[in-house]
Amino acid sequence: MTPLDYDFLRRALKQHSGLALGADKHYFLESRLLPLARQAGFNGVGDLVLALKTGGDGALRTAAIEATTTSESFFFRDKTPFDYFRRLIMPALLAARRQSRVVRIWCAAAANGQEPYSIAICLREMASAIAGWRIEILATDLSDAVLQRARQGLYSQFEVQRGLPIKLLVKYFTRVGELWQIAPEVRTMVNIAASIFLRILRRLELSM
């Protein structure tokens, strides 16, 4: 990958995914894109870049963007934000929206779904406080592949042990073979859609 190739990729990723890479992330791009280059029949990342520059193959561009995204996530990731959501944010929202009784939540980088499902579980645990309310959870991500996983709501034993108390595991998941699947009543609380984040940002930029 030449410096010119790197600059091209940096600009393209910024434009299409919002990912802002510093000047020294060559190894990161090389490691993420080389498998894709080989899979597509190119000799290396340089040839992949050449193909991207000609601009004809939208599927290749999408695959390149997805190869640079990070899809790691956990249930109740970092714990504290979800504690704040339960103890501070939802009570404040319930007070502020008591006329409309509607709350809309957007999980913008939902990855495999653990975080929006964690929000949904928090809401189910406070069911009496939100009885009669309309709570909408929108989950988006750049990667269609991870969103497909999120729609299935199927997780490995390892994934359901990170961040998820055992009582919530047995309450909201069932075993499907060697995997664990989120309960239907939780899955249906989350509307999983292809990412509109950048389109919204662009609309906001144009209106400013």
Add this chain to the structure above:
Amino acid sequence: MKTCLIVDDSGIIRKVARRILESLGFQTREAENGEQAFETCLRELPDAILLDWNMPKMDGYDFLRALRRLPGGERPKVVFCTTENDVAHIARALQAGANEYIMKPFDKDIVEEKFQEIGLI
């Protein structure tokens, strides 16, 4: 320093668990089965117990039930750590008084988060 009793009939598991728990700041003791664990608890109750299920002489489930009947036996936080990964076993463990449950294989992150969840860290 908090103490953790590691109960498992596998020496390798006990070694791995010991390293993890010591890195998390626990002083550890070990038992090869439920019977040894119970004798240890009769002498001194630990703060935490990492407990396998399937062991000779006395399994983890029977040990836990016996522990909870001891004076002060409600105090140690008990985390099952077992290959039994079905809902029925988990439900039985919780009903018998387990505080958390780890399905093997495990790593340091899982142990740390489970111990944090129940206030041990």
